[in-house]
Amino acid sequence: MLIEKVMNNKIISINLNTSPYEAFEKMYKNGVRRLFVFDDENNPKGVISYSDLIGILNNLSDHNYEQNQDKIEDIMSKEIVTVDSKEEVKNAANLMLRADVSGLLVLNNDEAVGVITKTDICRLVAANFLIPNKNMEI
Secondary structure (H helix, E strand, O other), X not given: OEHHHOOEOOOOEEEOOOOHHHHHHHHHHHOOOXXXXXXXXXXXXXXXXXXXXXXXXXXXXXXXXXXXXXXXHHHOEOOOOEEEOOOEHHHHHHHHHXXXXXXXXXXXXXXXXXXXXXXXXXXXXXXXXXXXXOOOOO
16 A cells, blocks of 8 residues: 555644744644654754653753743754655555654655654554454444
């Protein structure tokens, strides 16, 4: 199956100048564990994970998150692992395992078009291979 059939077309992203507090709020509101970071021209520049943000926010001595002057650009990972939308899902899974990441930015002709995560792949596996026993209560 192709990635474009499984990926999420909605990319939850932030700008380079976003504060860690704003990024955490956006993650929380959207129920995601990573945000891709784009510049003003909509070019992907990095990724920030939930665990990265928790580490940064926990280290603030005054716990005044909203006034923290850090920008995502300073703390994000600048290495984005990407995959083409026309690739097979198994290739995305293999890439995630090799790169030790839980989500990939999906490209089509070098344009960001979606995201695929380990959760997406688990849902696909469950839908195709885990058929409940007819006598089993769900």
